[in-house]
Amino acid sequence: MARHFSETEKQTIKRKLLHEGKVxxxxxxxxxxxxxxxxxxxxxxxxxxxxxxxxxxSMVFDIVLDIETEIHKEEMNNLHTFLAEYExxxxxxxxxxxxxxxxxxxxxxxIVNDPQLIQEIWSKSSEQQKERSTRQNQNRVxxxxxxxxxxxxxxxxxxxxxxxxxxxxxxxxxxxxxxGESGHEALELMMKATxxxxxxxGCIGDIKGEKSFDH
Amino acid sequence: MARHFSETEKQTIKRKLLHEGKVxxxxxxxxxxxxxxxxxxxxxxxxxxxxxxxxxxSMVFDIVLDIETEIHKEEMNNLHTFLAEYExxxxxxxxxxxxxxxxxxxxxxxIVNDPQLIQEIWSKSSEQQKERSTRQNQNRVxxxxxxxxxxxxxxxxxxxxxxxxxxxxxxxxxxxxxxGESGHEALELMMKATxxxxxxxGCIGDIKGEKSFDH
Numbered sequence: 001m002a003r004h005f006s007e008t009e010k011q012t013i014k015r016k017l018l019h020e021g022k023v024x025x026x027x028x029x030x031x032x033x034x035x036x037x038x039x040x041x042x043x044x045x046x047x048x049x050x051x052x053x054x055x056x057x058s059m060v061f062d063i064v065l066d067i068e069t070e071i072h073k074e075e076m077n078n079l080h081t082f083l084a085e086y087e088x089x090x091x092x093x094x095x096x097x098x099x100x101x102x103x104x105x106x107x108x109x110x111i112v113n114d115p116q117l118i119q120e121i122w123s124k125s126s127e128q129q130k131e132r133s134t135r136q137n138q139n140r141v142x143x144x145x146x147x148x149x150x151x152x153x154x155x156x157x158x159x160x161x162x163x164x165x166x167x168x169x170x171x172x173x174x175x176x177x178x179x180g181e182s183g184h185e186a187l188e189l190m191m192k193a194t195x196x197x198x199x200x201x202g203c204i205g206d207i208k209g210e211k212s213f214d215h
Numbered sequence: 216m217a218r219h220f221s222e223t224e225k226q227t228i229k230r231k232l233l234h235e236g237k238v239x240x241x242x243x244x245x246x247x248x249x250x251x252x253x254x255x256x257x258x259x260x261x262x263x264x265x266x267x268x269x270x271x272x273s274m275v276f277d278i279v280l281d282i283e284t285e286i287h288k289e290e291m292n293n294l295h296t297f298l299a300e301y302e303x304x305x306x307x308x309x310x311x312x313x314x315x316x317x318x319x320x321x322x323x324x325x326i327v328n329d330p331q332l333i334q335e336i337w338s339k340s341s342e343q344q345k346e347r348s349t350r351q352n353q354n355r356v357x358x359x360x361x362x363x364x365x366x367x368x369x370x371x372x373x374x375x376x377x378x379x380x381x382x383x384x385x386x387x388x389x390x391x392x393x394x395g396e397s398g399h400e401a402l403e404l405m406m407k408a409t410x411x412x413x414x415x416x417g418c419i420g421d422i423k424g425e426k427s428f429d430h
Contacts, residue, residue: 118393160397189409190380190408197404
């Protein structure tokens, strides 16, 4: 039977699960990393694992969400650095390109190319996690829109369209080998053109932030 | 032993192979369609198949190339129709969106999402087929550039970058379910913005057609 842990112990174990889980998942991939392997590495009983996560997939989701949080923090710092040098749409291009570079180096984020796995992770995750994922995506978009507003730029399309364009660029980026050697140049051009259409100089009062998701 | 065929017989058999092969491949997919199934349907001996193609994959390649040829013919007609109503970049957007719709309905073109299969087809195909594929892609791009020139538009980027952007739009299109419900709107915006940057009004004399591939 799984033993009972104190709050401090629980926090320590969860941190270890997320850390060791990430290491194993990156090394062996999601399918070949079993709960057995994870609990062995963390030093807890298999039964204890299920006090923390209903499934391996649910733990994977938490790890992915943590990675996305980290990248987004870094991303907003990068945006502010680029804004010292470029106008908003151009700074966005550089910022997102840099984020895509980070994402490329996170094997766990490439699961997006495996629709079946994504489906599995989604179906085996808690409502809380799904909400966190949706909220994180919306916050990312809202942070960009707010930064635009501070520079006197407004969004010309619904926030969901901007969000979909970010996802599209990610898809192109991770499939660049299919597009050929001019793929990177094409991606830069598409980003420059698209962000130039999405963000135009205009009244800050027009920006409604979160509300844009109502469209 | 495979029997000897006359030129007319050969042509008839090849047509049948391409036709019946396409039907079978679309029904069962590339992996589950065997040479045995194909020759049974066409009514030739298995040995005879190899007089026409070195492998199943090589036949698949010919079928894919034929589909692309057909779509491109239709595409140029569509472009001229749209050009009666729209400026060149906007007409391109409508034309490519329409082509993507056709492509979506050709299950065989979706193999682009299976890098391993593409690799296999490429490695088992003849030099002639590879050349035909490269030539077809270049011709598609050149046809568009020439049509642009006739309307007083010139290309602002190397033709290979334009080609890579077309491939990127295809990738986004066939992965639209990953991008979410605003995916189509985002794709339209990206195409509008990108074609608007790639094609600008300018001197026809600047267009070098095929030469642009030297970049």
